[in-house]
Amino acid sequence: TKELSMTSNTLRDADLSYVLHPYTNLVAHETKGPLIAVRGEGVRVFDETGRDYIEGMAGLWCASLGFNEPRLVEAATRQMKELPFFHMFSHKSHAPGIELSQALIERAPVPMARVFFANSGSEANDTALKMIWYYNNAVGRPEKKKVIARQRAYHGVTVASASLTCLPANHRDFDLPIARILHTGSPQYYREGLPGESEDEFARRRARELEELILAEGPETVAAFFAEPVMGAGGVILPPGRYFEYIQEVLRKYDILFVADEVICGFGRTGQYWGSQTYDLKPDILTCAKALSSAYLPISAVLVNEKVYQALRTNSGKIGTFGHGYTYSAHPVSAAVALETLRLYDERDILSNVARSGARLQARLRALADHPLVGDARGIGLIGALEMVKDKASHASFEPTLAVGPRIVERAQEHGVILRAMAADAIAFSPPLIISEAEVDDMMDRFERALNDVA
Numbered sequence: 001t002k003e004l005s006m007t008s009n010t011l012r013d014a015d016l017s018y019v020l021h022p023y024t025n026l027v028a029h030e031t032k033g034p035l036i037a038v039r040g041e042g043v044r045v046f047d048e049t050g051r052d053y054i055e056g057m058a059g060l061w062c063a064s065l066g067f068n069e070p071r072l073v074e075a076a077t078r079q080m081k082e083l084p085f086f087h088m089f090s091h092k093s094h095a096p097g098i099e100l101s102q103a104l105i106e107r108a109p110v111p112m113a114r115v116f117f118a119n120s121g122s123e124a125n126d127t128a129l130k131m132i133w134y135y136n137n138a139v140g141r142p143e144k145k146k147v148i149a150r151q152r153a154y155h156g157v158t159v160a161s162a163s164l165t166c167l168p169a170n171h172r173d174f175d176l177p178i179a180r181i182l183h184t185g186s187p188q189y190y191r192e193g194l195p196g197e198s199e200d201e202f203a204r205r206r207a208r209e210l211e212e213l214i215l216a217e218g219p220e221t222v223a224a225f226f227a228e229p230v231m232g233a234g235g236v237i238l239p240p241g242r243y244f245e246y247i248q249e250v251l252r253k254y255d256i257l258f259v260a261d262e263v264i265c266g267f268g269r270t271g272q273y274w275g276s277q278t279y280d281l282k283p284d285i286l287t288c289a290k291a292l293s294s295a296y297l298p299i300s301a302v303l304v305n306e307k308v309y310q311a312l313r314t315n316s317g318k319i320g321t322f323g324h325g326y327t328y329s330a331h332p333v334s335a336a337v338a339l340e341t342l343r344l345y346d347e348r349d350i351l352s353n354v355a356r357s358g359a360r361l362q363a364r365l366r367a368l369a370d371h372p373l374v375g376d377a378r379g380i381g382l383i384g385a386l387e388m389v390k391d392k393a394s395h396a397s398f399e400p401t402l403a404v405g406p407r408i409v410e411r412a413q414e415h416g417v418i419l420r421a422m423a424a425d426a427i428a429f430s431p432p433l434i435i436s437e438a439e440v441d442d443m444m445d446r447f448e449r450a451l452n453d454v455a
Ligand code: PLP
Pocket: 060, 119, 120, 121, 122, 123, 125, 154, 155, 156, 157, 228, 232, 233, 261, 262, 263, 264, 289, 290
């Protein structure tokens, strides 16, 4: 109706006048304008004209239970009415925060001792890094402070977590990374494997390079290694072969803490409850967020093992406090929603759905491997990517300004599916974990129309 479209034009104008969009080309936005979503239903969102879009990214790899789960609304409402805010500083506590801590410890992939809450993945990784520095001071190794992450990693955007991140746009002109944060090679065999090198040889080489970096820096100065089980924003990169086995061997050898960033992988994305289970990781610290609350409210968590916890405990006793915490650490409403989210994963056996619909997604992605623009079709569980190339034989990419991923993603939106173009011209798929096999087919049919438009 006229009234509706006026409202939407007003909104559009106001968006252009007032909003500074995150992760957006601010110049291009002035002509492209926003996609304004007004409601959600299952795996779909609707714009103000009533058009539906399958959310092929679950928002930002996060809305795992889809876009209108009444149980989460009820959990939030109940908690809002009962106790909308309390905190956990200075010996205060509340039931949702306590129960969620216990639920996470019970579900952890390796024995963990305590849970600390923050509001975002970035804050969780920032917290992990501060804990690592504090830990090494506590155990009398003040020189052991350097932290290694990987090229193409994504760990967030706060000053420290953006420094762990290793994608060009997150460093360039932000004057990052900060000191004491180093990067080693990415695990992407498809792009970085040498001619004639097997996947396993490549994995061994990456572990050897990590060891060389540690030795060059001095093992007594290297505190920790951060890794996503499956790299997300870097282009959905799966660890090749026995990669993590070799990497963890090196870390153990030099007494280096291992932080698993489960912000995307946690809670079923890769087919098991944790990416750490899928790839047999034994982290000392685990960070998670996103699907922890199905994204209905912001909350993240840092799980620490007994060794780390004991050092934090002792040092806080000496100093007089563990001097770290956010006003909204364990916000009771977020915690109540997260707790209900974990209950829903159990009740609905979400892992079985990931097995079924994930198999469908992986088959549909692999079926596109022969397409002239598709260099690599990859994924596991309900996460995947197609890496677009100019030349299939040499794996050569298009020049960044000619990248086809962003164009396909734009067309896909017109065909009713929301996806994301990632680093290295990869298109990512990460739908809500509740997606059915039929909806996977619908999503991929819509996507293929877009691919054929551009091809
Ligand atoms: N770690 C990983 C693996 C992520 O994918 C993200 C976000 O996409 C983050 C950390 C940062 O989380 P947030 O955006 O909630 O700060």
